[in-house]
Amino acid sequence: MADELIYQSATQLAAQLAAGKISAVELVQACLARRQAVDGRVKAFNSCDEAGALAAAKASDARRAAGQARGPLDGIPVGFKDVIAVEGQPLTCSSKMLANFVSPYDATVTLKLKAAGAIPFGRLNMDEFAMGSSTENSAFGPTANPWDLTRVPGGSSGGSAAAVAAGEVPLTLGSDTGGSIRQPAALCGIVGLKPTYGLVSRYGLAAFASSLDQIGTMAHTVGDAALLLGAIAGHDPRDSTSFKAEVPDYRAALAAKKGPWRLGVPREFFGAGLDPEIGAAVKQAIEFYRKQGCEIKEVALPLAAEYAIAVYYLIATAEASSNLARYDGIRYGHRSKAATDVAGVYFQSRAEGFGPEVKRRIILGTHVLSSGYYDAYYLRAQKVRTLIRNEFTAVLRDCDALLSPTSPVPAFKLGEKSADPLAMYLTDIYTISVNLAGLPGISIPCGFTGGGLPIGLQLIGRPFDEAGLLAVAQAYESAHDWHTKHPSL
Amino acid sequence: MNYEAVIGLEVHVQLKTASKMFTRVAAGYGQPENTLTDPVVLALPGALPVLNKEALDKIITAGLILDCAIAPVCKWDRKNYFYPDSPKNYQISQYDQPICVGGTVEIELPGPSRNVMGEHKKIPLTRIHLEEDVGKLNHGASDSLVDYNRAGTPLMEIVSEPAMHSADEAFAFLTALRTAMVQGGISDCDMEKGQLRCDANISIRPVGETKLGVKVELKNLNSISFVRDGIAHEIRRQVAVLGSGGTIVQETRDYDGQTGASQSLRSKEMAHDYRYFPDPDLMPVKVDEAWLAVIRPTLPERMFDRQRRYLEQFQLPYTLTSVLVPSLALGAFFEEAAKLSGKPQAAANWITNDLQRELAAAGVELAASKVRPAHIAGLVKLVESGVISSNIAKEVFVAMFATGEQADAIVERKGLKQSTDTGELEKWVTDAIAADPKAAAGFKGGNEKALNAIKGAVMKASKGKANPQLVDQIARKLLA
Amino acid sequence: MSTQPDLNLDYLANLARLALTDAEKAEFAQQLGDILHYVEKLKQVDVSGVEPMAHASPVFNVWQPDVVAPGLPVEAALRNAPARREDMIVVPKVVE
Ligand SMILES: [Mg+2]
Numbered sequence A: 001m002a003d004e005l006i007y008q009s010a011t012q013l014a015a016q017l018a019a020g021k022i023s024a025v026e027l028v029q030a031c032l033a034r035r036q037a038v039d040g041r042v043k044a045f046n047s048c049d050e051a052g053a054l055a056a057a058k059a060s061d062a063r064r065a066a067g068q069a070r071g072p073l074d075g076i077p078v079g080f081k082d083v084i085a086v087e088g089q090p091l092t093c094s095s096k097m098l099a100n101f102v103s104p105y106d107a108t109v110t111l112k113l114k115a116a117g118a119i120p121f122g123r124l125n126m127d128e129f130a131m132g133s134s135t136e137n138s139a140f141g142p143t144a145n146p147w148d149l150t151r152v153p154g155g156s157s158g159g160s161a162a163a164v165a166a167g168e169v170p171l172t173l174g175s176d177t178g179g180s181i182r183q184p185a186a187l188c189g190i191v192g193l194k195p196t197y198g199l200v201s202r203y204g205l206a207a208f209a210s211s212l213d214q215i216g217t218m219a220h221t222v223g224d225a226a227l228l229l230g231a232i233a234g235h236d237p238r239d240s241t242s243f244k245a246e247v248p249d250y251r252a253a254l255a256a257k258k259g260p261w262r263l264g265v266p267r268e269f270f271g272a273g274l275d276p277e278i279g280a281a282v283k284q285a286i287e288f289y290r291k292q293g294c295e296i297k298e299v300a301l302p303l304a305a306e307y308a309i310a311v312y313y314l315i316a317t318a319e320a321s322s323n324l325a326r327y328d329g330i331r332y333g334h335r336s337k338a339a340t341d342v343a344g345v346y347f348q349s350r351a352e353g354f355g356p357e358v359k360r361r362i363i364l365g366t367h368v369l370s371s372g373y374y375d376a377y378y379l380r381a382q383k384v385r386t387l388i389r390n391e392f393t394a395v396l397r398d399c400d401a402l403l404s405p406t407s408p409v410p411a412f413k414l415g416e417k418s419a420d421p422l423a424m425y426l427t428d429i430y431t432i433s434v435n436l437a438g439l440p441g442i443s444i445p446c447g448f449t450g451g452g453l454p455i456g457l458q459l460i461g462r463p464f465d466e467a468g469l470l471a472v473a474q475a476y477e478s479a480h481d482w483h484t485k486h487p488s489l
Numbered sequence B: 001m002n003y004e005a006v007i008g009l010e011v012h013v014q015l016k017t018a019s020k021m022f023t024r025v026a027a028g029y030g031q032p033e034n035t036l037t038d039p040v041v042l043a044l045p046g047a048l049p050v051l052n053k054e055a056l057d058k059i060i061t062a063g064l065i066l067d068c069a070i071a072p073v074c075k076w077d078r079k080n081y082f083y084p085d086s087p088k089n090y091q092i093s094q095y096d097q098p099i100c101v102g103g104t105v106e107i108e109l110p111g112p113s114r115n116v117m118g119e120h121k122k123i124p125l126t127r128i129h130l131e132e133d134v135g136k137l138n139h140g141a142s143d144s145l146v147d148y149n150r151a152g153t154p155l156m157e158i159v160s161e162p163a164m165h166s167a168d169e170a171f172a173f174l175t176a177l178r179t180a181m182v183q184g185g186i187s188d189c190d191m192e193k194g195q196l197r198c199d200a201n202i203s204i205r206p207v208g209e210t211k212l213g214v215k216v217e218l219k220n221l222n223s224i225s226f227v228r229d230g231i232a233h234e235i236r237r238q239v240a241v242l243g244s245g246g247t248i249v250q251e252t253r254d255y256d257g258q259t260g261a262s263q264s265l266r267s268k269e270m271a272h273d274y275r276y277f278p279d280p281d282l283m284p285v286k287v288d289e290a291w292l293a294v295i296r297p298t299l300p301e302r303m304f305d306r307q308r309r310y311l312e313q314f315q316l317p318y319t320l321t322s323v324l325v326p327s328l329a330l331g332a333f334f335e336e337a338a339k340l341s342g343k344p345q346a347a348a349n350w351i352t353n354d355l356q357r358e359l360a361a362a363g364v365e366l367a368a369s370k371v372r373p374a375h376i377a378g379l380v381k382l383v384e385s386g387v388i389s390s391n392i393a394k395e396v397f398v399a400m401f402a403t404g405e406q407a408d409a410i411v412e413r414k415g416l417k418q419s420t421d422t423g424e425l426e427k428w429v430t431d432a433i434a435a436d437p438k439a440a441a442g443f444k445g446g447n448e449k450a451l452n453a454i455k456g457a458v459m460k461a462s463k464g465k466a467n468p469q470l471v472d473q474i475a476r477k478l479l480a
Numbered sequence C: 001m002s003t004q005p006d007l008n009l010d011y012l013a014n015l016a017r018l019a020l021t022d023a024e025k026a027e028f029a030q031q032l033g034d035i036l037h038y039v040e041k042l043k044q045v046d047v048s049g050v051e052p053m054a055h056a057s058p059v060f061n062v063w064q065p066d067v068v069a070p071g072l073p074v075e076a077a078l079r080n081a082p083a084r085r086e087d088m089i090v091v092p093k094v095v096e
């Protein structure tokens, strides 16, 4: 029984719950059993409140029995990247700094999911404070790629991607600042959606880079990503950057929107550094759309291609250096035992609490904002960011969506890039500009390398047109079976 | 050598709002420690700020009262520095685009005497911006305890130009500023509660020199008189240093109002580098004419404008106006009484003397006073029409204050009407002459003053009710 | 690779209140030097007349009315405190 549930989509599970074929308790037990069986090797989870999940499942079953089920997510377990607050649960950001921190409040997305009856199921590993592209920068050790345990799952939402890919939980939340949902989704062979900046509230998401961070959904299918997005999207008065937009029925839109579409292919996203197998798989996907009657246009994004990473690392680190100042060992978090004065509390607690990548970015961000360098670095980066956004706006005037690889490389070996931060940063080359422009982006499986590693196709949409973007993705998924392949664990 | 002092003030004023600047947990004073917090106040991971609209309305009100230009667009910046009372280790403030630019504070310097108006000046402001307050550190013997109740309270920073030249000017500036803020409903400005806090930048230079001298920042000036005393002390100190051939070092000094001495605060090991940058969590604010048009009608009349009006429109003496104008409520009370009575001066006298005295003695606020403007007007009318004497009126006022009864009712109930019954008056005068033949003889002998003894006896016998004019007439007739 | 001569790690570590070991300083000097060298390319872009982008969307006037909402009970507020006494956070004595 349990094994049959593992790789079913949330949409299928919802149907079975609704039909009374399974109970939420059975579903949670199946997930717990799977986690028990594989997570010792995958290490997707930082923690899991098993009793809490079972209690929530019981409550869901009781609601359903009373005819008060709250909708398709009622009784479905959802994993949380360990950067999103759930009241009474740990919120570690995979940092020693917050190793013992328990959140006294719920993020807005958490409140929304609880209201929908979803079951918060465990805390998922990540790069510390979402800084990284491999989940190796975790104070609790790296997560492994379920397709090849010697390789990284991508990052920073590596735990969220691996947990879905390994069948431990059908849906997870991630966060994406420069590709942190799409890149691990691609490397783990699942669907990862980063919504338009402002569509999903950031309240309760521990900030990395506030003007870029966005919570998004990770799932087996496009339909599942749409299902979860519908539950978490929408205006939030607690987040000043949250947009006052109507939330459409994304799942209905999937069925309704059929194309053909005008699709842009950014010329620069297929240049040097792109793994040939990935390039070939993505070109095949483009051919699929052409055969479906879509108009395929080559477009140019020269500024995004050339400067996005530089702009990103100036803006993101500047914001991070300020956002992470609150981790000081005073009100919560790690306080150094060696500290004898207040300065010691600061200097030593932060030295002991943060890992090397976090320290590196705090120092870089501090430099970028410091007296004498602000104009040359931070202000200039903000201006180039404007130009990059304008470039996307112009291109998307004539295109419904853009197609590109998600990552230039498939899952790399654990430890392979960790000594060279710049090389690691360059793996985000196709995803980062989407965050700079604030656009929605999705990665869907589009094949495998000869070595059996998943390949992701990135689709980039217009602001707040998640419905359109998901429909384009759905058209591909419906005609292919990549998403039905699973790693053997 | 003669020196001129140059003084600029930086004033922090807490805004009177129900909730905090960037979150809706209650703002307040005197609550149990750490009971006014939430994830935003404590800077918990994931918490985000959202502006308080009322704080914006209040700073715009302040800006309009002080003739500032209201910026069409202002934005929010992070000021990065570490301190245990600062939960985020950055303060959300306004750096290069504050909401209020320029403006002035009209001040009045002490006149030659209390009865004479002093010189007026307009002290220019640099800017006013909005930010958030920090928590409170309680220092113990071996450690410090932090209470975050105050953290996140809306705070307005008012920066003056270095345009004052004496401690008296600084004192007058703060007094006028506080009045404007209180009258605008912007803040209660209670310095004991930290609702108004002031730092002063002070330098001196030889008279005639235009370049500014080295400035010293004076901190912890926690009452308005300490500001005056501290600045005067610092000016004397700097003059003495330069006079003895020394040099002024740029530093921050702490003034102790109790001992009247200042000491240098441990100089910071490194210059500040606050790394200001636009807060990505907060959207800029656009202020359009429609918004200002909503606020303008709510602005109170400025204190000195009102004082000028009282002097001109009501012909009040300066001393009375200077009692009436510092309080909006008292001014409004007066204007109502003036209107109802038609006798502004008489009404002003009752209010500034008798009413103020009784309120102070009873420890009662004006708002709770049983004497309302109509009572004053009724009393003024009784005196003006000769129904009671001013002496009786004093007695009636005390009764009104105690009971809230109208003056005419008290006069009626106590039978205090002036007697104009000539038969009764003649009897009192006849008795008085009989009782004091010496005075009667004196008057007859040409001593005008001797009549006063007779009249006094009549007033006493009549318990003040005898009409003094009639008594005078009758006495002269009977002694003729 | 290049190290930035103007990357003052002691100064930055002090601003960021972050104690760095000599080994970390040496490593960061090299790595951050590479990154700063990489971002030099932004100097090629003509940004004259371009507005800086501080937010992903140009929205103004986001606020809430001044209506009090409940906060955290003291217990919840202080549950993660490393040291507390009398419902306050304890820190080593702050010398002002
Ligand atoms: Mg200041």
Ligand SMILES: [Zn+2]
Pocket: B012, B131, B157
């Ligand atoms: Zn200030």
